[in-house]
Structure formats: structure tokens, C-alpha cells
Amino acid sequence: MLNTITPPDNSKYLRLNLGPSHPATHGTLRIFVDLEGEIIRDMKLEIGYLHRCFEKMAETHTWNQVIPFTDRLNYVSAMMNNVGYVMAVEKLLDVKPTPRCQRIRLILCELSRIIDHLVCIGANAVDIGALTCFWYFFRERENVYDLFEALCGARLTTSATRVGGMYQDLPEGWVEWCQKVVDNIPRTLDDVEALLTQNRIWIDRTRGVGVISKEQALEYGFTGPCLRATGIPYDVRKAMPYYDYDKFSWNVITENGGDTYARYLVRMGEMRESLKIIQQALVDIPGGSVNIDDWSIVLPPKEEVYNSIEGLMAHFKLFMHGIRPPIGEVYACTEAANGELGFFISSDNQGRPYRVRVRPPCFAIYQAFPEMSIGQTVSDAVASLGSLNIVAGELDR
Amino acid sequence: MQETHIKSLANVLPNLPESIQSQILSVDEFRGETTLSVRKEGIREFISFLKNDPNFRFDVLMDLFAMDYMKYAVPQPERYAVVYYLVSLLQTRRIRIKVFLSDEEPSIDSIYDIYKAANWFEREAWDLYGVNFIGHPNLIRLLCHSDFVGHPLRKDYPSDRYQRLKTAVPSEGM
Numbered sequence: 001m002l003n004t005i006t007p008p009d010n011s012k013y014l015r016l017n018l019g020p021s022h023p024a025t026h027g028t029l030r031i032f033v034d035l036e037g038e039i040i041r042d043m044k045l046e047i048g049y050l051h052r053c054f055e056k057m058a059e060t061h062t063w064n065q066v067i068p069f070t071d072r073l074n075y076v077s078a079m080m081n082n083v084g085y086v087m088a089v090e091k092l093l094d095v096k097p098t099p100r101c102q103r104i105r106l107i108l109c110e111l112s113r114i115i116d117h118l119v120c121i122g123a124n125a126v127d128i129g130a131l132t133c134f135w136y137f138f139r140e141r142e143n144v145y146d147l148f149e150a151l152c153g154a155r156l157t158t159s160a161t162r163v164g165g166m167y168q169d170l171p172e173g174w175v176e177w178c179q180k181v182v183d184n185i186p187r188t189l190d191d192v193e194a195l196l197t198q199n200r201i202w203i204d205r206t207r208g209v210g211v212i213s214k215e216q217a218l219e220y221g222f223t224g225p226c227l228r229a230t231g232i233p234y235d236v237r238k239a240m241p242y243y244d245y246d247k248f249s250w251n252v253i254t255e256n257g258g259d260t261y262a263r264y265l266v267r268m269g270e271m272r273e274s275l276k277i278i279q280q281a282l283v284d285i286p287g288g289s290v291n292i293d294d295w296s297i298v299l300p301p302k303e304e305v306y307n308s309i310e311g312l313m314a315h316f317k318l319f320m321h322g323i324r325p326p327i328g329e330v331y332a333c334t335e336a337a338n339g340e341l342g343f344f345i346s347s348d349n350q351g352r353p354y355r356v357r358v359r360p361p362c363f364a365i366y367q368a369f370p371e372m373s374i375g376q377t378v379s380d381a382v383a384s385l386g387s388l389n390i391v392a393g394e395l396d397r
Numbered sequence: 398m399q400e401t402h403i404k405s406l407a408n409v410l411p412n413l414p415e416s417i418q419s420q421i422l423s424v425d426e427f428r429g430e431t432t433l434s435v436r437k438e439g440i441r442e443f444i445s446f447l448k449n450d451p452n453f454r455f456d457v458l459m460d461l462f463a464m465d466y467m468k469y470a471v472p473q474p475e476r477y478a479v480v481y482y483l484v485s486l487l488q489t490r491r492i493r494i495k496v497f498l499s500d501e502e503p504s505i506d507s508i509y510d511i512y513k514a515a516n517w518f519e520r521e522a523w524d525l526y527g528v529n530f531i532g533h534p535n536l537i538r539l540l541c542h543s544d545f546v547g548h549p550l551r552k553d554y555p556s557d558r559y560q561r562l563k564t565a566v567p568s569e570g571m
Contacts, residue, residue, distance in 0.1 A: 048538075048542070056549055056556055239489045330428050340459065342459065346469075349470060357460070359459060363517065364514050367517045
């Protein structure tokens with residue numbers, strides 16, 4: 001495999017192939033590096049190993065059937081993809097989810113952001129050799145997954161949202177349980193911060209590694225924690241607030257430096273901000289239904305289907321023809337764990353999307369990886385790759 | 398441009414110079430989003446103006462992708478379109494720019510040197526739709542295998558077609 005790509009003219013460099021299946025890539029990423037000693041002189045990326053044509057599949061399924069596919073985009077925080085997609089469809093339909101539904105989605109999104117950052121930092125630390133943090137973090141992640149499981153029956157691929165509402169309402173006692181889980185997380189964050197933030201080895205391995213400047217980050221279309229680590233306070237939740245994000249008090253975390261250490265600090269800070277949001281959001285969850293009251297979009301309750309002709313008709317119409325959004329094109333974006341997750345949807349008034357386009361945040365970020373790594377060692381590249389949080393499911397779609 | 402177009406354009410992009418404004422074919426509003434349809438020939442000039450002009454400063458190319466309107470319910474000027482999604486972080490302004498491309502020659506000037514992000518986005522659009530980006534330094538497949546024949550997201554590509562791989566070797570040059 002090493003010789004399949006023409007080596008550079010001056011063959012004093014050693015061509016090394018990392019991946020597509022490599023313990024440090026956490027996904028099917030293939031990286032070719034040209035080495036001079038241990039220093040990377042050139043790097044080429046090959047992606048697409050996890051390409052499953054999500055966008056084509058979406059065109060052959062009904063609006064709600066696309067939701068399970070979105071789970072597989074960023075499978076570390078599937079809930080946020082679910083929310084991002086249905087938000088776009090709801091924008092197209094021009095409906096607003098109920099206040100209760102909005103609040104539940106917000107809580108689930110913030111929980112997902114926390115587990116996504118836990119995985120990212122945990123795995124990044126493992127790559128650098130700090131195995132302990134990983135176990136600390138994964139304990140909390142399991143607790144959050146228990147919450148998800150109680151809500152929708154699945155841990156990883158949740159498919160919890162529906163166009164116009166949720167798969168189901170919160171089960172009894174969920175809020176108190178969630179409160180308990182959330183109360184436990186700060187202790188773990190403290191533990192890991194004590195292990196890493198001032199740790200000489202951690203700082204040596206991450207500071208000045210994988211640096212990207214403000215200007216370059218914008219050029220490459222960075223969003224999310226990687227952009228905020230360069231000092232730009234851009235967050236979709238603040239810039240274009242959705243689901244009442246503007247009603248809670250929380251801060252956008254930024255760091256200067258744009259290196260692996262800054263990205264670590266931003267993620268740590270963001271988890272604490274997410275906890276703040278969840279704490280405030282759990283206090284007064286609005287009552288009422290989680291689904292909107294429109295049977296041309298959400299399924300009628302089963303009692304209505306069995307006992308009334310209107311319910312029965314609505315049920316069958318929805319299954320036979322599906323939701324029929326008006327002709328038009330919308331783009332809706334949410335702040336996912338990696339950055340701006342955008343869904344562009346084109347409808348021509350059919351039961352199926354005419355076109356679904358995903359704007360995956362790490363697609364733009366991964367493109368900058370060679371620029372961030374050339375001139376550094378392979379082990380530095382591994383450290384900065386982990387901190388970019390490239391999820392192949394989202395990258396390749 | 399029609400009168401209403403000019404009015405809604407003034408809301409999203411006030412005080413556009415005449416030379417830039419003449420590149421715009423139409424302005425669409427839907428659900429609070431603005432879509433500009435721009436002349437194919439002027440796309441580079443148009444985008445680099447929006448990026449560099451101090452009044453606008455669209456500093457991020459958030460997205461770039463292609464569309465195939467072959468089976469769309471409403472007739473469109475041409476079969477293909479390339480869509481650019483520009484964002485100005487400071488002014489939190491967003492704009493969608495659409496350029497229609499003909500079925501016979503779906504090609505457009507590359508903007509890889511205006512925004513670095515465009516490089517992979519254009520490669521992806523070439524891979525999935527067969528849109529040729531003139532001047533792109535490395536226009537090869539990105540997501541599909543190098544042996545893949547055709548462009549899978551075109552509307553005339555059947556969604557259930559299978560192709561057998563001939564080699565497991567990555568492409569030259571990447």
C-alpha cells in the first residue's frame with residue numbers, strides 16, 4: 001500500500017500510511033504522511049471510507065424515515081442530529097414545536113454536548129497516554145445514556161425526535177433522575193481537571209500542538225469549539241438563538257492559542273456551561289403536550305385512531321402519503337458538539353424530501369488538518385487529531 | 398431585476414455597487430432566508446467582493462453544494478445549480494447564492510483560492526453531481542471510490558444501482 005501513491009520527488013522522505021483502520025484515528029480516516037525523521041513534511045488525507053450516501057437515501061424515504069439516518073451522522077451525539085434535522089423540516093412546514101417539546105429537546109441537546117465532549121477529551125487523553133480520565137468520563141457517559149435509554153429505548157442511535165414533536169414524552173421520574181446525573185458530573189470534571197489542566201506532561205504534549213490561527217480557522221470554515229479555541233466567540237446558540245437558549249444565563253467559552261490545549265480548555269468549560277443550562281432548564285419544564293396539535297404532521301393518539309373517523313383518516317393519510325411540506329428550500333442550523341450543523345432541505349410538495357444536504361461541521365475542520373500538522377511530529381498529529389473530534393460518520397455521510 | 402427584488406435586496410445587502418448588483422438575476426425570500434441567483438460568469442467577482450468589502454465581510458463559506466432540479470415540481474432556469482452559503486460572523490448575516498448551470502455543460506469557476514474551505518466542498522460536488530469547477534487544482538473524487546462510474550446524487554442515477562469495485566487501491570494524487 002505504501003507505494004500506491006507516487007512518493008515526492010526527493011525521496012529522502014519516508015511515506016507512512018496511517019489508517020483507514022488505526023487505533024489513533026477513532027474512525028475510518030486514512031492519512032498519508034511523508035516523514036523526515038519524525039517530522040511530518042507533507043500530509044495527504046483520504047476520506048470516504050464510511051460514505052453511505054445519506055443524502056441519496058434521504059431522497060427515497062419519507063420525512064420521518066430520515067431521522068434514523070441522522071443518528072448515524074455524528075453517532076457520539078445522535079440526539080443533536082435528530083433535533084437539527086426536524087428543526088429544518090419544521091421550518092419548512094412553518095410550525096413551532098410546543099414549549100414542552102422545545103425544552104425537552106434543549107435538555108437532550110445539552111446532555112449530548114456533554115457526552116460528546118467527554119468522549120472527545122477522554123479519547124484524546126488516551127491517545128496521549130492518560131488512560132485514567134477516559135474511565136472517569138465514560139462512567140458519566142454511561143449514566144447519561146441510561147437517561148436516553150429510559151426516554152427512547154436506545155442508547156447510541158436514539159431517533160428520539162419526530163417532525164412536530166418527540167417520539168414520546170419524558171417517563172415518570174425522569175426529571176429527578178436527570179437532576180441526579182447532572183449533579184454528579186461536576187465532580188468528575190473536577191477530578192479530570194485536577195489530573196490534566198496543570199499536568200506538566202499534558203501541557204507539554206498539547207500546548208503549541210496543532211495550532212491554527214484565527215484567520216486560517218475562518219478561511220477553512222471552522223465552527224464550534226475549534227473556532228472558539230482561536231478566540232472567536234461565535235456560537236449559533238447565541239448568534240441565532242433557538243429553543244429559548246437566550247433565556248438562560250450562560251457564557252460562550254473562548255480561549256486564545258488555537259492549539260490542542262486551548263481546545264481542551266474550551267470543551268471543559270463548555271461542559272460546565274451546558275450543566276448550567278440544564279440546571280436552569282430542569283426547574284420549570286412547561287406542561288402540556290410534546291406534540292403539536294396538527295394531525296397532518298404528527299400521528300394522532302391511538303385512542304383517536306381506534307374511536308374516531310377523523311383520527312383513523314389522519315393516521316392512514318400520514319402513513320400513505322406522509323407529511324406534505326410546501327414547495328421551498330430552507331436551511332436550519334444548530335450548534336452541535338463539533339460546530340454548526342446545518343440541514344438544507346428542498347421540498348417539492350411530496351411525501352419525500354427532494355434533496356437533503358447536511359453541512360457537517362467536521363468536514364470543514366478536517367480539511368485544515370494537514371496545515372496544522374506539517375512541521376510537527378507524528379505523535380503531535382495524533383494529539384491534535386483527537387482534539388479536532390473528527391467523527392467519520394459525519395465526515396463521510 | 399424587478400422592483401420587489403431590488404427592495405428586498407436592499408434589506409439584506411444594502412448599498413451594493415452597481416457593477417456587483419448587475420450580476421444578480423433574482424432575489425427570493427422564503428421563511429426569512431434570502432437566496433440570490435447570480436450570473437455564472439460573475440460568481441468569482443461577486444463572492445470575493447462579499448468576502449473582502451469592509452461593509453459586508455462575509456468571512457465564512459459555511460457550505461457549498463450542488464443541486465439537480467431535473468425532477469423538481471417547479472420549472473427552474475437550468476437543470477443544475479451550485480449553492481454557496483456565506484456567513485458574516487460579526488454581523489450575523491447569512492446569504493445563500495445560487496448559480497444555475499446547464500445540463501450540457503455543468504461547469505463554473507472554482508473559488509478554492511477565495512475560501513480555502515471550498516476545496517473539499519467543490520470536490521464533493523464534482524464527485525456527487527459531476528459539476529466541473531474550472532481552475533480547481535485537484536478535482537478528483539472525494540467520497541466515492543475512484544472506480545465509481547457516474548455521479549450518484551444526480552436524479553437520473555437510480556438509487557438501487559450497485560457497482561462492483563475493481564481495485565482496492567486509492568487514487569493517484571489525492
